[in-house]
Amino acid sequence: MTRKNDSSELSRRRVLQGTALGAAAIPAAGLLGACATSGTGGDTNDVKNSGDAKNPFKVDGSKALEVVVFNGGFGTDYADTKSGHLSLYKKKFPKASVKLEPKKDIASSQKPRFTDGTPPDVMDDSGAKKIALDALIKDGQLAELTPLLDAPSYDDPKVKVKDTLAAGTLKPGTFTDPKDNKAKVYALPYFVEAWSIWYDSHLFKQKGWDVPATWEDMLKLCKDIKKDGIAPWTYAGKYPYYLWDLLFTLASREGGRKVSEDIDNLEPKAWSNDSIVKAAEALYELKKKGYILEGTPGIDHIESQTKWNHGEAAFLPCGSWVKHEQGKKAPKDFVYATTGVFPFEGSKLPKLAWSSGGEPFIVPEQAKNKEGAYEYLRIMLSKKGSAILAESAQSPSILKPEYQTIKDSAAKAVTKLNTGADNVYRPQIADWYVDFKNNVEPVLGELLAGKTKPKDFLKKAQDESDKIAKNDKIKKFKQSY
Amino acid sequence: MTTTASPSVRPRRRAHKATRRGQTKFIISFLALPVALYIWLVVMPFVQTFQLSFTDWSGASPTFNYIGIDNYVDMWDDDSGMIIPGFIHTALMLVIVPIVVIGLAMFFAFMLNVGGRAKHGRIAGVSGSKIYKVIYFFPQVMSLAIVAIIWREAYNPASVGGLVASLLKALGLPYPENGFIYTAPLTSVMIVLIWSVVGFYLVYFSAAMASIPTELYEAALIDGASRVKTFFKITFPLLWDSVQTAWVYLGIMALDGFVLVFTMTPEQGGPNHASEVVGGVIYKYAWGDQSNAGMASAIGVVLFLFMMIMTLLFLRLTRRERIEF
Numbered sequence: 001m002t003r004k005n006d007s008s009e010l011s012r013r014r015v016l017q018g019t020a021l022g023a024a025a026i027p028a029a030g031l032l033g034a035c036a037t038s039g040t041g042g043d044t045n046d047v048k049n050s051g052d053a054k055n056p057f058k059v060d061g062s063k064a065l066e067v068v069v070f071n072g073g074f075g076t077d078y079a080d081t082k083s084g085h086l087s088l089y090k091k092k093f094p095k096a097s098v099k100l101e102p103k104k105d106i107a108s109s110q111k112p113r114f115t116d117g118t119p120p121d122v123m124d125d126s127g128a129k130k131i132a133l134d135a136l137i138k139d140g141q142l143a144e145l146t147p148l149l150d151a152p153s154y155d156d157p158k159v160k161v162k163d164t165l166a167a168g169t170l171k172p173g174t175f176t177d178p179k180d181n182k183a184k185v186y187a188l189p190y191f192v193e194a195w196s197i198w199y200d201s202h203l204f205k206q207k208g209w210d211v212p213a214t215w216e217d218m219l220k221l222c223k224d225i226k227k228d229g230i231a232p233w234t235y236a237g238k239y240p241y242y243l244w245d246l247l248f249t250l251a252s253r254e255g256g257r258k259v260s261e262d263i264d265n266l267e268p269k270a271w272s273n274d275s276i277v278k279a280a281e282a283l284y285e286l287k288k289k290g291y292i293l294e295g296t297p298g299i300d301h302i303e304s305q306t307k308w309n310h311g312e313a314a315f316l317p318c319g320s321w322v323k324h325e326q327g328k329k330a331p332k333d334f335v336y337a338t339t340g341v342f343p344f345e346g347s348k349l350p351k352l353a354w355s356s357g358g359e360p361f362i363v364p365e366q367a368k369n370k371e372g373a374y375e376y377l378r379i380m381l382s383k384k385g386s387a388i389l390a391e392s393a394q395s396p397s398i399l400k401p402e403y404q405t406i407k408d409s410a411a412k413a414v415t416k417l418n419t420g421a422d423n424v425y426r427p428q429i430a431d432w433y434v435d436f437k438n439n440v441e442p443v444l445g446e447l448l449a450g451k452t453k454p455k456d457f458l459k460k461a462q463d464e465s466d467k468i469a470k471n472d473k474i475k476k477f478k479q480s481y
Numbered sequence: 482m483t484t485t486a487s488p489s490v491r492p493r494r495r496a497h498k499a500t501r502r503g504q505t506k507f508i509i510s511f512l513a514l515p516v517a518l519y520i521w522l523v524v525m526p527f528v529q530t531f532q533l534s535f536t537d538w539s540g541a542s543p544t545f546n547y548i549g550i551d552n553y554v555d556m557w558d559d560d561s562g563m564i565i566p567g568f569i570h571t572a573l574m575l576v577i578v579p580i581v582v583i584g585l586a587m588f589f590a591f592m593l594n595v596g597g598r599a600k601h602g603r604i605a606g607v608s609g610s611k612i613y614k615v616i617y618f619f620p621q622v623m624s625l626a627i628v629a630i631i632w633r634e635a636y637n638p639a640s641v642g643g644l645v646a647s648l649l650k651a652l653g654l655p656y657p658e659n660g661f662i663y664t665a666p667l668t669s670v671m672i673v674l675i676w677s678v679v680g681f682y683l684v685y686f687s688a689a690m691a692s693i694p695t696e697l698y699e700a701a702l703i704d705g706a707s708r709v710k711t712f713f714k715i716t717f718p719l720l721w722d723s724v725q726t727a728w729v730y731l732g733i734m735a736l737d738g739f740v741l742v743f744t745m746t747p748e749q750g751g752p753n754h755a756s757e758v759v760g761g762v763i764y765k766y767a768w769g770d771q772s773n774a775g776m777a778s779a780i781g782v783v784l785f786l787f788m789m790i791m792t793l794l795f796l797r798l799t800r801r802e803r804i805e806f
Contacts, residue, residue: 107768107769108768111540111541111768114541114542115540115541115542115543116543117543129768129769131541131772132770132771132772135539135541135772136541138539139539139541139542139544140542141541141542237659237663237747238747238748238752239747239748293640294638294639294640294658295637295638295639295640295641295658295659295660296640296659297659297663297752298637298638298657298658298659298660298662298663298664299637299638299640299641299660300747303637303641307640307641434561434770434771435560435561435562437770438561438562438563438754439561439562441748442748442751442752442753442754443753445752445753446752446753449659449663467560468560471560473555
């Protein structure tokens with residue numbers, strides 16, 4: 001009996017220890033092992049623009065260049081050493097060894113490198129696992145890109161790089177410098193990223209439907225579409241951020257960019273503006289009228305896009321990458337076409353579009369070859385660089401249309417959404433305030449699913465916005481058009 | 482009881498000690514390197530987690546500031562809306578998953594081993610029990626990630642061919658229009674977790690039951706005890722130790738449930754935080770958009786303390802007299 005008791009005590013203690021270690025392993029797993037706090041910040045140098053058209057940043061051609069690119073919907077062929085941007089760099093600096101690292105998970109593969117002070121020279125900080133740009137800027141980890149923007153452009157030394165870029169495209173890369181509180185560009189969003197409504201123009205022709213000009217026309221058309229046994233709408237229900245464009249553009253076309261600007265600036269009554277109320281109610285109506293494909297709230301982007309490809313739904317709110325992402329999934333006669341969100345009758349800005357740049361390319365402050373990195377970005381923004389992108393990723397770059405040649409009809413339609421500086425905008429509240437995104441975005445999904453009433457959604461949005469406005473610990477951003 | 486050693490054995494003990502000292506040196510020389518590695522790679526990060534929980538470290542910078550207990554205070558405000566639901570859901574999983582798994586596994590093990598009608602006076606399981614054992618164990622051989630993906634597809638809405646919903650629809654039964662994950666994410670995840678481990682514990686309890694002498698069952702049979710009575714009067718009390726161990730392991734496994742949550746649910750804990758679990762919340766703070774490794778560490782520390790208290794309580798409450806047989 002005695003021995004039994006002893007061994008039972010022993011096993012109890014051992015089990016206890018085992019459990020304690022098991023529980024402690026979870027917090028530890030998220031960190032970086034033994035050297036999480038042992039990294040040091042290295043010395044950095046600032047790159048200057050000398051104005052020389054050939055080599056404005058005084059690149060040392062023998063230094064290596066390492067580029068990390070997010071391997072997502074657009075792939076990484078456009079950047080590779082065979083025929084991509086790195087091949088252009090290698091051609092210019094034959095002695096440099098160049099390396100492309102395609103990554104699916106940017107945060108877990110690159111964050112430790114920033115901590116260690118050994119980041120890559122250029123990085124495309126994109127994808128679901130990106131590193132938050134503002135956190136990197138707060139930590140002083142990013143080089144600002146003014147020297148690049150002021151440098152002579154690659155093809156025409158008389159024009160500065162920044163003057164070759166389309167209106168509003170740098171917005172997502174612009175942040176406040178924590179040192180002097182001035183707005184500076186820290187990231188180069190290289191792709192045109194526009195949200196809009198996509199449809200199959202072949203299907204529309206076949207059925208004799210006209211693309212509606214207004215929201216009211218769209219509702220009328222929905223009746224006919226439903227009669228044909230097709231669901232008027234579907235969307236990526238699992239990812240409600242696909243719905244922000246519908247809500248914000250519908251509201252801001254009606255009430256002007258001020259509607260979205262107030263929301264971004266966390267104004268106390270931003271979410272009770274008449275236009276945003278009307279937009280939220282209109283979206284709720286879509287579900288109530290039965291205009292949304294059954295099961296949509298529970299499906300992901302690929303499932304919704306594929307259903308749409310196969311003619312089960314007519315309209316799809318989506319981003320400019322949809323054609324490249326779907327690849328060969330669409331039937332042969334499917335024709336990708338896009339239009340802005342159908343405005344309410346009497347809208348103030350009926351042509352307003354959510355169009356700016358996406359896929360932010362950054363230069364880490366501690367990069368080994370910063371000069372080379374700036375030059376690489378300048379090469380990306382050349383006519384040839386843009387042509388490579390259009391060829392391999394079927395996406396326009398942020399260069400003005402006159403500086404690039406686009407053949408693909410879908411890509412052309414995307415550039416056409418941008419009708420000038422006064423007609424583009426980019427709502428950023430969900431990018432800037434992660435708590436807002438986490439707490440309001442899912443409720444937007446519930447609004448379209450018919451689970452949350454418009455007034456409850458608007459109240460939730462206003463409450464979260466007020467909470468952030470009151471919290472001094474959260475750094476605030478300023479939106480202005 | 483163990484301290485009462487008789488004086489006559491003392492000299493022998495001393496001699497033992499002398500040789501033991503030599504042994505100790507020998508053992509230390511062998512253990513020094515692995516222990517040092519263990520301290521450096523395992524113990525140090527644990528200690529560092531405590532240290533980091535008092536900082537504002539983003540996770541990406543080489544520098545950070547000490548901010549006292551701010552992280553622990555902010556945790557209760559829960560501005561991200563996921564920490565408190567995370568703890569609640571984890572606690573639910575810690576209670577529900579072990580109870581259901583142990584209950585089911587024991588029931589199956591009993592039926593497969595001693596639940597059948599006695600043939601010629603011998604105790605046996607229900608007919609076909611060997612085949613059942615293989616079937617029940619099968620999910621165990623698949624990696625959890627694969628299990629998660631298979632079930633995610635099976636749970637899909639009927640309109641995109643989700644297996645379960647389509648079946649219900651075909652049978653004319655009510656089915657969730659937006660799929661199971663959208664309608665009841667946490668329950669759906671727990672069902673998968675239970676499904677995937679029940680087979681292992683079935684085999685585990687079968688082995689434990691094999692060590693119960695059959696005479697006990699035969700005696701019960703002769704006395705005319707029903708199957709239910711036999712289970713509660715003989716099997717269950719004699720398996721108590723195994724149940725305790727199973728519970729602790731299942732608790733650890735339920736904490737790992739975030740693998741399923743991450744793979745199966747939208748927003749990796751959604752929709753709208755309805756399936757958030759602590760492991761996932763820590764991950765999101767350390768690696769996700771939150772970029773706040775200090776907070777991640779603080780939640781880790783709270784989880785650690787929470788688990789310590791739970792385990793202590795559990796072991797104290799379930800302490801029983803051991804029965805020898």
